[in-house]
Amino acid sequence: MFQQDEEALHSTHSPREPPRSMTFNVLSGINTVVDPMWSNPSLQSAIQVLGQLADLGKTLPFVAPAFILLKIIVDVENGAREVDVKCNDLLERITFMLSHLPLLETLTITDATRAVIDRINVVLKQAAALIEAYRKQGKVARRLTLGNKEKFATCALSVNSCINDLMMSLQIHQTSQLDTILSRSVPSDPEDEAAQAFITTYGGDVVRESPQLVTQFAEELHLRVDDGIMEQLNVNLSEVIQEKQVELEKTINDNVGAAILSSLQGIAAQMNEMEKEQKFICVQCSLQYTQSTNGPSSCNFHKAEMSGRSFPCCGSQTPCQFRFHRHKHHSEYPYSSFFKRAWGIINYTDTLEKWSETEDVNLETNSTQKAHVGRLLRWASRSDRVQEPTILLRLGRIWWADHYYFDTFTAQELESVSQVVNITHQTTIFRTSPSEDEYALAEWVLSSAGVINGIRLTAKAATSEKPFVHVVPFDIATCTKTGDVVTVSEGGIRAYTPRTPYTIPETARVSAELSDKPIRAPRTDFKTVTTLPLVIKPASVLTANPDFARRDADYFVGSISIINKASVNGGEPITLTSASASFRLVGDDSYTPVTTLKLISDHLPATIEPRQSITVPFQVEVPRSEADTALSVQWWNRAFIARERPLRLKVAVQDIEGEEASLVMEYVFTPFSLTSPKPEDLAFFSFDNPDQWERAYITVTKPSYESNVVAIDGTDVEVKQLKQAVWSALKSGNGEVELTAVRERAGGSWEWRSWALVDLNCRRVYAFKILITQGSEIKEKKFACLGYVACPEYDDAVAETRVIQYATETAGMPELPPVTTTEVVTDDDVDDYVPPPPPKPLPALPGAEASAGGAMALPSEVTARLTSIDTNLERIAGSLERLVEMLAKTSTLNGRAH
Structure with a gap:
């Protein structure tokens, strides 16, 4: 929108002047009163011609634009309060030209005459815009802008040309006044000559950029430096003139319609009377006003609506715009x-x-x-x-x-x-x-x-x-x-029809192959290894990281049942004092102690009576290797350490004499679900990373909205984006245009980019290229995927066919080492314990036989029983002694504590 700076425009007018853009107001006050402080004969002559044109408007409404434009020029000059020889000269030429229009009433109006009047209106519009823009400049800016005189000279030549055409149309022979008007050059003010000399001395560009030189010039001519003088000096006056012409065009359209229905003089008088004290509601500030009190700064408002707590146009609560009140909505300025x-x-x-x-x-x-x-x-x-x-x-x-x-x-x-x-x-x-x-x-x-x-x-x-x-x-x-x-x-970039189908390259992929199925079920056939009459059984399966998750270790939670299998008759209780745990991965030869073993409830020391059992819940912390720790992966409900091989956990308990019973429990990793291509996918590109057990993938699907082309990674690609890619390719000559910049995923463990491949000859995107690589967090990169997918038809192509031109591709697969496949051990027999066979019984002796010493020999069963009793008595005695020692130590510690 060309924002009409009415405040500046009307600053040269009478304070009581209503806004020009309001319909008919420009026609009011034909008998303009010239300020008695100075007398301008040229202005007086122009006012007289205005009266003649107003009378002419009754019979020839098509002169209305000329009337309106002359009225605007008269009002600007009348409000200027000072004579300017360039404006005066242009006004005299215009007045002389328009003073002959009343002769049209005596002639037959032909198409040639109408064409001359049309040209006059165009030139008048240019002249009015020039005078308005010129008068808007400050005094100092007018003088230092040397191009002003050139613009007035150009406009004067256009007026002279119209005068010649009008004289020919009216069949008026050349007069001495005509000769004077046409032959004289545009005059200069003394201040213009002083400005010319000043700029010649210092240089135009130097002056426009130096506030000090501008101030010096103003002091030499005894002029006051206006606010914003530097901005005025550097404004493009040609653009301002063009904007003024647009405003004038609207003013003409708003007012000429009424001229068709009534005379210009009558409209002016009627509107003066109607709007004298009529009350209006301003659409800009919502206040009531009358035209007699309406001035260039009567209305104050903001350009924009409030956003949040401030106005985006100025960032302040105080209104930033000051204009005339307006009672009708408009789009001349915001x-x-x-x-x-x-x-x-x-x-x-x-x-x-x-x-x-x-x-x-x-x-x-x-x-x-x-x-x-x-x-x-x-x-x-x-x-x-x-x-x-x-x-x-x-x-x-x-x-x-x-x-x-x-x-x-x-x-x-x-x-x-x-x-x-x-x-x-x-x-x-x-x-x-x-x-x-x-x-x-x-x-x-x-x-x-x-x-x-x-x-x-x-x-x-x-x-x-x-x-x-x-x-x-x-x-x-x-x-x-x-x-x-x-x-x-049809604008924009039009695509051409390819003469042959496009051939899309095959997908390149360097990747491991992962499965989202467990390698097998966990084994539960491990036996208790012990010299004690104990049996240990798993009370629950091993669960990984259910409540805690770290990047350097995995937690396993489980529980075991410990059973004293001794018979009630003759069996002895067993006292367990401690527990320990160690681990290994299947394929390793030996066990490694866990970092910590925590019994979830206080179960040890504990005594288990014959044929009784206890359940011991536990939690162990298993450290990861340095390589796994460096990957900094944090998983819940799954053990990172066991992602490739099952983990064996050996839980052992010790009795009061230090004898041990142990059981092996196994944890088999359950993989995360891996995304796979769906039937509706247009393309699916991926690589598998066994180090972090993840699948990096990008899908290309149909768009969410039919007006778009495809969706890459869930984001629609719009037709506008493809046209932008074609434009970029045509400008650079490079048919490979980045469509999506690097986007990181999974915390930087992998990333992807995409390109549009443009056929420069057919001016269309024919394919998308997507590259998936390991991200910046991975130092040694081993996997990647480069895929292509054909671009669907997205625009109406020109019927003309052209030979296809494939894009020259520079982005490709990175250099990666070949993927090495190692055979993963999924099971071994290290923990396959086979208990020794029971001892063979001694042969039974015949009835009581005398020994060499004549003593009676006992049966073998009795001898074995007595030996067992002796052994148990010794063990019980030893256990009691140790128990007494432990109780004594406990009593001593308690005494110290008190």
Whole structure:
């Protein structure tokens, strides 16, 4: 949006002057009163010509644009409070030219005459914009901007050319006054000559960049340095003039319609009377006002709506904009209340009947140029329908920092606009930018009879060779679409049809092969190894890391049942004093003590009576190797140490005499579920890493929305992204364009990237390339996967076929060592304990036989029984002695504690 700086514009006008953009206000006060502080004959002459043109407007309404533009120039010069010879000279040329227009009443108006008037209106618009922009500059900036005189000279030549054409059309022979006007050059003020000398001395660029030199120049001419003088010196005056012309065009369109229905003089008088003390509600600040009290700073507001606790336009709670009050919504400059109203219309489906939306995307900046037209149904969602047929037109992005246009036209307004366009031949409604590279544009389309019967929407981004142009036919009386939207031009980057199918490379993969099934079930057939009459059985399976997880060790939790198998008759109790644990991985020869063994409840020391048992829950901490610790993996419910080979845990208990009984328990790793390709996947790329027991993978699937192309790793790839890739490839000449930068996964253990492969000849993406590698956390990289997937059709291609051109690829598989496969031992017989066979019984002796000494020999059964009793008595005696010693020590420690 060209933001109309009304405050600066009207700072040169009378304080009581209402805003020019308000309909008809520019026509008020034809008999402009010149300030008595100074007298300007050129201005007085222009005022007299204004009166003549107002009378002419009764019979020839097509002179209304010339009247309006001259009135604007007169008001600017009248409010300037100082004479400037360049402005004076241009005003005299314009006054001389327009003073001859009343002769048109005596002539037959031909097409050639109308063409001359049209040219006059164009030149007047340029002159008015130049004078406004020039007067907006401060005094010092006017003098130091040497290009001003050149612009006035160019404008004077255009006026002279129009004067010649008008004289020929009116059949007026050359006069001495005409000769004087056409032959004289644009004059210079004395201050202009002083500025020329000053800049010649120091150099123009040096002066524009030096506040000290600017201040020095102002002091030499006894001028005051304006605020923002450096900004004024470096502003592009040509751009300001273009913006002013757009504003003037809107002013003409707003006012000429009324000129068709009434004379210019009558309109001015009528509007002066109507708006004298009528009360209005300002749409910008919501306050009540009258035109007599409405000044250039009467209204204060913010450009943007509040976001959070502040306003994004200025970051302050205090209003940052000061303008005239306005009683009708507009899009000439942003104000906060406008956006709520606009978004309440365009963000809902029941408020609009969309006819056409034209847009083009800048493939470098991602900005969008868009134009939309449709029929307005409601002013707000779920509200009553509008009673009068109305169309809505919007251009650009509706945002306070952007250039936009948003306006409605009723059937009655369209009728008036149609007549205005027929007079002025100005079909342009609005253009978001004067640039030819990037803009959005709306134009009226006229029938052969000069009546509006359609609208042309244009959107062009800087990265497009041609604009998107759509023509929407509609009837202005009913505001209904009368036919299909016609596509005049297609912008953007158009793809061509490949002459032959594309051949996609095969997937390359360096990877181990993992399975998500356990290698086998844990063994439970291990026997108790003991010299005691004990049997140890597992009371639960081993569970890994159920409550704790570390990066340098694994915790195992389980429980065992210890049974005294001695018979009740003759059997003895067994006292257990301690327990220990050790571990090994299947395939190792020896056991290693665990770091810690913790009995979950206090069970030892404990005495087990014959044929009785106890259950001992435990937790052990098994350290990892240095290599496993360096991987820094933290798992719950699974043991990292046992991911490749089963782990054996030997739990042993000792009795009071130091004799031991042990049992081996086994833990077999249950792998995590590994993601596998699904039938609906378009592609699945992966590698397996046995070191960390994970599968790194990327899937390519159908997109979430049909308007997109594919989804890579769950993120949709939009058509816009592919066009951006094509644009980048065409600019660089490199058909391999990065689509997704490096993205880390699993804490940096692996990462992936993707590229779009572009056919430069056919201007289309034909495939995606995805590379998965081990990440930055892995020092010695061993695995990777490079995959390709064909790109589906994503745009309407031009029918013309072209030879395909494959992209030159530079990104490929990294150099990796070959994958070595080692045979993993899944079982061994180290713990397969086979108990020794029972001793053979001695042969029975015959009846009582006399020994050599004549004594009676005892049977072998009795002898064995007596020997067992002696042995047990010795063991019991020894145990009692040790028990007494332990009790004595305990008593001594307790005494010390007290």
